[in-house]
Amino acid sequence: MTKRILINLGLLFMVSGLILITSCAKKSIISESANAQIVTPEEKLLTAEEIAKQKALKNKQRIREEELKQSTSKKRFQNQDIYFAYDSSELMPISQILLREKSAWLGKNSSINVIIEGHCDERGTTEYNLALGERRALAAKNFLIDLGISSSRLDTISYGEERPINTGKNSAGWAKNRRAHFVIK
Amino acid sequence: MIIFFKKKYYIIIIINLFILLSFSNAFCKDYTYININNPFIKKIPVAIPDFKNRTSKEYKIDYGEKARQILVNGLSFTGYIKTINKGAYIYMPSKTGITKQEINFKNWTIIGAEFLITGVITEIKDNIKIELRLFDTFKENFILGKIYTGAKSDIRIMVHRFCSEISYYLTGEKGIFNSKLVFISTVKKNKEIFISDFDGYNPKQITHHKSITLSPSWSSDGQFVAYTSYVKGNPDIYIQNLKKQKISRIGFKGVNITPDWVPNKLVLAACLSYSGDHEIYLLTIKGKIIKRITNNWGIDISPEFSPDGKKIAFVSKRSGTPQIYIKDLDTNQVKRITFNGNYNTSPAWSLDGNRLAYIGVGKAHNNIYVIGTDGSQCIQLTNNAGNNEDPAWSSDSNLITFTSTREGVSRIYVMTASGDEQRCLLKLEGSQTDPEWSLVNANN
Incomplete structure (x- = not known):
């Protein structure tokens, strides 16, 4: 019986002690924050918001950059x-370099047909x-x-001389028209 | 003897009112006055005095003068007949008749006319009757005469039938007058097919694909035109039945281009690339492959049958540059024809079977050449006046039609087979290319 009372008393002390401790701590926090009561919480709130904002911004920027990268590489x-x-x-050496670049992009964008x-x-x-014209398209396709x-992702069509991109009747204009052009389906 | 032509034209041609008057040589069809394939041909001088008009003057349009002008232009178109200027004629129109008995032939021989044509016009409401007679002035002979009756709107058809008669008498060939011309013209940045009379009159648009349309080719009977069009995206071959307004399509994977009909059959050759290589195939009108004609890695394109259908000319890059070859379809032997220059394409077989017209692409200009089918006697017909392309022959092998950019935009021209008298055939809006004459009147 006495044992039980003792345990209860002990518990009482512990609880009250805990209450005291927590109340003291609360007090100290309050007193500590009392000095900067007006500024600090708001500042803290702001920074948190800002951080979130910045993070979001950064994310957006990253996405945008990626998109830009993607769209510039698409373009x-x-x-x-x-x-x-x-x-x-016949494919010229520069054309082979460009086609390697195109194949890398097609590798990354596997859902795209051309x-x-x-x-x-x-x-x-x-x-x-x-x-x-068809030979030129096929040369690029086969490469x-x-x-x-x-x-199965690569179709070809020849327009012969029917769709010139440059109307110049000189060697520079003609050179621009002898081409393989890539269209995303 | 009465021949009824298509009722559509309301033409009744009454032949040979004068047959008893004519001399036998007029009907000896083996006899040919002139060889029109001679490049140094002297033009035949013809006199055509004003036509007499037997109609009262209530009619406003002078159909006599109209008919005479159509006759003069038609004969001039042949390239071997010239009409002596009216100013040189020494005769009294009122005193000169139209039949042999009424003509003083000395009046015509003295101004150098070898032939004389007289005409009489009678207008009956909307119809017109035209009597035409051809005389040999030196022999003082009546050669042939015809009476044509039809609607006034068909005056060109009637007079051109007489041109055909004259042509047949002089050369043994009916000439080009019943022929139709097919060609491509741009319409609002698209290319569509047009058909006109042989001389470019009455152009009518026959396709409305609103797409790129190329390489029209007549079937021998003039009923079908085969061509390439992008109307469904891919360059496919379309076969248009002109009478029934029906169109069928031949569309293998890759290009389906440059159709050419086998003479007198509804079978065609064309370049297909479904195998990954450009080869020439023989196809049924429904697009079923009968057989492959070429078998060589490299471009084989632009088939063109000889008039007897036994040989085929085509363009091949098998030697490294595009050149013209002929394949004998019986022996399967292939022979290279062109060796001058490093870009020769677009062969067109003359209807007499002896020559090919083709394009030689030069550094600055494309020109038209004619070469014997054995590769000999190559002559250049155009001389660096713009780019000259798409040669095609008239059915009497006397004329070549082609396109030229000599006046800027591409237009259709005509010249004799020796390159003389190059002249523009028609001026429509836009640019015109790919002319080809039918063998017969497409409306027959």
């Missing part, structure tokens, strides 16, 4: 034509240029296939 993929010599469908257009300058004859891009 580059679409806009960077590869060029050919007169009456030729139409490769073959074009010619106006100097040859219409019918022959239809065939030559990409050799680099591991699935042929």
Whole structure:
């Protein structure tokens, strides 16, 4: 019986002690914060908000940068034509470098399918240029296939000399028109 | 003897009112006055005095003068007939008749006319009757005469039928007058197919694909035109039945281009690339492959059958540059024809079977050449006046139509097979390319 009373008393002390301790601690916190009561919590709140904001901003920026990177590389993929010599469908060394870049991008963007257009300058004859244009598109396609891009993702079409990109009737204009152009489906 | 032509034209041609008057040589069809394939041909001088008009003057349009002008232009188109200027004629129109008995042939031989054509016009409401007679002035002979009756709107058809008769009498060939011209013209940045009379008159748009359309080719009977169009995205071959307004498509993977009909059959050759290589195939009108004609890595394109259908000319890059080859379809032998220059394409076989017209692409200009089918006697017909492309022959092998950029925009031209008298055929809006004459009147 006495044992039980003792335990109860002990518990009482402990509880009251705990209460005392916590109340003291509370007091001390309050007293500590009392000096900067007006500024600190708000500041703390602000920084937390800011941090969150900044984080969000950074995230956004990162996404944007990635998107930008992605879109510039996408744009580059679409806009960077590869060029050919007169009456030729052979890939020049620079074209091979560009095609490696294109194959890397296609590797990263595996859901994308592409139409490769073959074009010619106006100097040859219409019918022959239809065939030559297709040869140019096929040369680019086969190079990409050799680099591991699935042929099912690559279609070709020849426009011969029907769709010149440059209307200049000089060697610079013609050079711009002898091209393989990449269109995302 | 009465021949009824298509009722559509309301033309009744009454032949040979004058047959008893004519001399036998006029009907000896083996006899040919002139060889129109001679490049140094002297033009035949013809006199055509004003036509007489037997109609009262209540009609406003002078159909006599109209018919005469159509006749003068039609004969001039042949390239071997010239009409002597009216100013040189020494005769009294009121006193000169239209039949042999009424003509003083000396009046015509003295101004150098070898032939004389007289005409009489009678207008009957909306119809017109035209009597035309051809005389040999030196022999003082009546050669042939015809009476045509039809709607006034068909005056060109009637007069051109007489041009055909003259052409047949002089050369043994009916000439180009019943032929139709097919060509490509740009319409709002698209390319569409048009058909006109042989001389570019009455152009009518026959496709409305709003797409790129190329390389039209007539079937021998003039009923079908085959061509390439991008209307469904890919360059496919379309076959258009002109009478039934039906169109069918041949669309293998890759390009389906440069169709050419086998003479007198509804079978065609074309370049297909579904195998990954550009080869020429023989196809049924429904697009079923009959057989492969070429078998060589490299571009093989632009098939063109010889008129007898036994040989095929085409362009191949098998030697490294595009050149023209002929394959004998019986022996399967292939022979290279062009050796000058490093870019020769677009062969067109003359209807007499002896020559090919083609394009030689030069550094600055594309020019048209004609070469014997054995590779000999190559002559250049155009001389660096713009770019000259798409040659095609008339059915009498006397004329070549082609396109040229000599006046800036691409237009359709015509010249004799020796390169003389190069002239623009028609001026439509936009630019025109790919002309080809039908063998017969496409409306027959």
